[in-house]
Amino acid sequence: MKVSVLKESAPGERRVALVPEAIGKLRSAGLEVLVETRAGDGAWHSDSSYADAGASIGSRADALAADVVLLVGKPDSATVAALRPGQAIVGLLAPLTDPDLVDTLAKAGVTALSMDMIPRTLPRAQPMDALSSQANIAGYKAALLGASSFGRFFPLLITAAGTARPAKVLVLGTGVAGLQAIGTARRLGAVVSAYDVRPETRTEAESVGATFIELTSVGPASGEGGYARELTEDERLAQQQELSAHIARHDVVITTAQVPGRRPPVLVTEDALKAMTPGSVIVDMGASELGGNVTGSLPGESVVTENGVTIIGASGLPSSMAPAASAMYARNISSLLLYLIKDGQLALDPEDELQAGVIITRGGAVVHPALARTAAPSPAPPMPAESAPAESAPAESAPAESSPAQASPERPGEASPDQAEG
């Protein structure tokens, strides 16, 4: 069976799905690996380094002809149009926020596996957890961005020219990225506070050196699968108001709050921005085309408010550390592939909880239970990439207890008007 690595097509994306070090294990499992020419350029891996590792190098058309196509991000429309029934595609496909892509892949008869749907709490899924590997990188880089954009020191400095007090950093949202941001800011010498709606994150935040802030106006908001639930409008307003006073007391604020499949919650309002000191910096890791955690933030851009607060719309942070991010992602995607392969062929089993969490389309249908909309019926295509063409899983039969998707069973990407603030 042939597995290919496509060159990423999203603007600014420098990551690559496999690095040369990952090729050997896949070949040992009986797979042929083909890498699109120059696919590794952005992560500083040359075609010759892949060839030395045992991969063949080919054109995009060659790569698109493989049985299984590997990507980091979503395929562009030309790529989707080139896929054939029975072919498999694996990547961070963001199906909860892009139902049209899911429908298109289903109608094309493609077997799509989404790395961001892996049930992260299953112990055997840990090596495949690309959301965590990329969030770790993003959290680290967010703290560095905050430090480099802040016009003062992070650590306490006592010099002949005077004493600099340590920066006060606030991290909002203490999941994987937030914890890494706390640890990194602490290692740079800042005094760090943190807040999350899930009270169970307190001990984790404290263990990496933050002082945890508890809000009196909002109760616990833990959702399913370890994620936060969406707040009600009353809770959201109360949270924003109470947070404002804390935000005003900090020099650098790093926001990481996410609710799977929904718009990121707005935590820093216009009033909170106005109360901040000139020269303060906010790194909004929630910034995306869906909105952000900070009013007025724009993905990929820095804006300065009238009162001198710099808001960095920090999207694409893992791509800014493409070699590290690609190495981790390659381990994640290789682990998934090796898990799915029997005798050199893809052998899918929708009864397996991990696989049911990760397979989103198969046999011409949307099969993931969390993706409510089903593609228009089409005849089940042949499945040459799979050794045993098992029946496509009916949506209701595929359990994914700890999948992130279960936290958001409604139509993905559809934020209610009250969420549209960001």
Ligand code: NAD
């Ligand atoms: P995420 O990216 O979905 O969200 C980031 C953080 O934002 C979360 O901690 C969330 O509680 C917080 N948040 C959401 N809305 C908020 C609001 N209105 N105000 C403040 N904070 C808000 O989260 P993540 O980093 O992907 O992690 C989600 C969970 O998954 C965590 O519990 C993590 O420990 C867990 N996890 C478990 C495993 C495992 O079991 N092996 C692996 C990875 C992650």
